[in-house]
Amino acid sequence: MIKRAAGESCTDVHEAPGSSGRSVSESATLLLRLETGTATVGVVGLGYVGLPLVGAIHDKGYSVLGFDTDGSKVDALNAGRSYIRHIPDTMIEELVRGGRFIACTDFSRIGTCDVLLICVPTPLTRHREPDMTHVVATVKTLAPHLRKGQLVVLESTTYPGTTTEILRPILEAGGLKSGEDFFLAYSPEREDPGNPLYDTRKIPKVVGGDGATARTLACAFYGRIVAGVVPVSSTATAEAVKLTENIFRSVNIALVNELKIVFDAMGIDVWEVIDAAKTKPFGFMPFYPGPGLGGHCIPIDPFYLTWKAREFNIVTRFIELAGEINTAMPAHVIRRLAEEMDARFGKGLKGAKVLVLGIAYKKNVDDDRESPAYQLMTLLRTRGAGVAYFDPLVPVIRPNREHPECAGMHCIPWTPESLAGFDAALICTDHDGVDYAELVRYSHLVVDTRNATCDVFEYRERIVKA
DSSP: OBOOOTTOOOOOGGGOTTOOHHHHHHHHHHHHHHHHTOOEEEEEOOSTTHHHHHHHHHHTTOEEEEEOSOHHHHHHHHTTOOSSTTSOHHHHHHHHHHTSEEEESOGGGGGGOSEEEEOOOOOBOTTSOBOOHHHHHHHHHHGGGOOTTOEEEEOSOOOTTHIIIIIHHHHHTTSOOBTTTBEEEEOOOOOOTTOSSOOGGGSOEEEEESSHHHHHHHHHHHHTTSSOEEEOSOHHHHHHHHHHHHHHHHHHHHHHHHHHHHHHHTTOOHHHHHHHHTTSSSSOOOOOOOSSOOSSSTTTHHHHHHHHHHTTTOOOHHHHHHHHHHHHHHHHHHHHHHHHHHHHHSOOSTTOEEEEEOOSSSTTOOOOTTOHHHHHHHHHHHTTOEEEEEOTTOSBOOOOSSOGGGTTOBOOOOOHHHHHTSSEEEEOOOOTTOOHHHHHHHOSOEEESSOTTTTOOTTGGGEEEO
């Protein structure tokens, strides 16, 4: 199914306005391969976005080459093993058995692909500016192997203008021209790791092309793979769509985080307020507070637009205010913990032992990117507390750029004795399968930032929501 945006159409490639005979020939050949499932698709970056995409593409009969610079990932995939918890080994085994998938680190094989999908990280620098290092390096690696008749699609979240301002000049440096020799498009990833209701296949794809022909080809490709395709007028528009989706979430999360602080001062439970408000069948959408933002999208993407807006002398006050509120939440949580420690036990955080529940940035996944748990642990250590953690999905903390001091920490064993050995437990991530009643039973104080203990009725006096 192709959903057309207002005023837009997926023009047939044979009638693309302004097409030269050469581009018609190249695009017609590629379109035939896309429609018949005989195209070879290369996915560059085999992480939380790229790997599910590989599975969806493979299911539709395409041959898939997976490219990654991490040799350990490549070896695992070719051996039929997954390194992402919510992607089972059985899926990878099926890919390998099918004979139409192989992972590699050899980027010289780029030329064998008809479609190239770029799914690499786009983080922020320490100054909260877009870090395009991975995208630029990837495109420079692809460029020498680019050939006529290929469709290149960027899926990484980025600011409006990236596809035409950064990708196109690098790819055209070898003499090939976008829209004539190769075709360039942008289609933002919309993955929600761990969401059982919406996998890659069920989520519509927004598509913008560098010209009508590129958009048409990208629509034809994604239209075979996902539930629907939404064409838009340009790559910049598609880039803006992705930022808008995540800014919407960031702003609304900031709102409920602020409401949490206000209502808490009034003795009102914000979780009860939200549960009651969401019974209204129109005009309200529930968002939930937390200890801070995590993941590779919501804490990062809004600042891509903030940075780009400066080029036009525009200050994004609403976005920046939301960022300030969300960024301040870890400090608020630690203040509440310190206040309760003092009120209940007559001691502050210095010398206290605190257990952090949950390292992953969201429930039921093993993804710890940008997790607020790291900021909470850093703040606790700054206040002189000893810190340990429990997370059944993250047995060992992997090295990360922002918090190297946490690398190598191991999840504590879940026993009554180990739980009772802490002065306080701080719930950061509300994984299912954790016995929160047992946590409360053996803990002296539980600070709950996720309402994970809402169904715990014994020893409720030990629970504080923050």
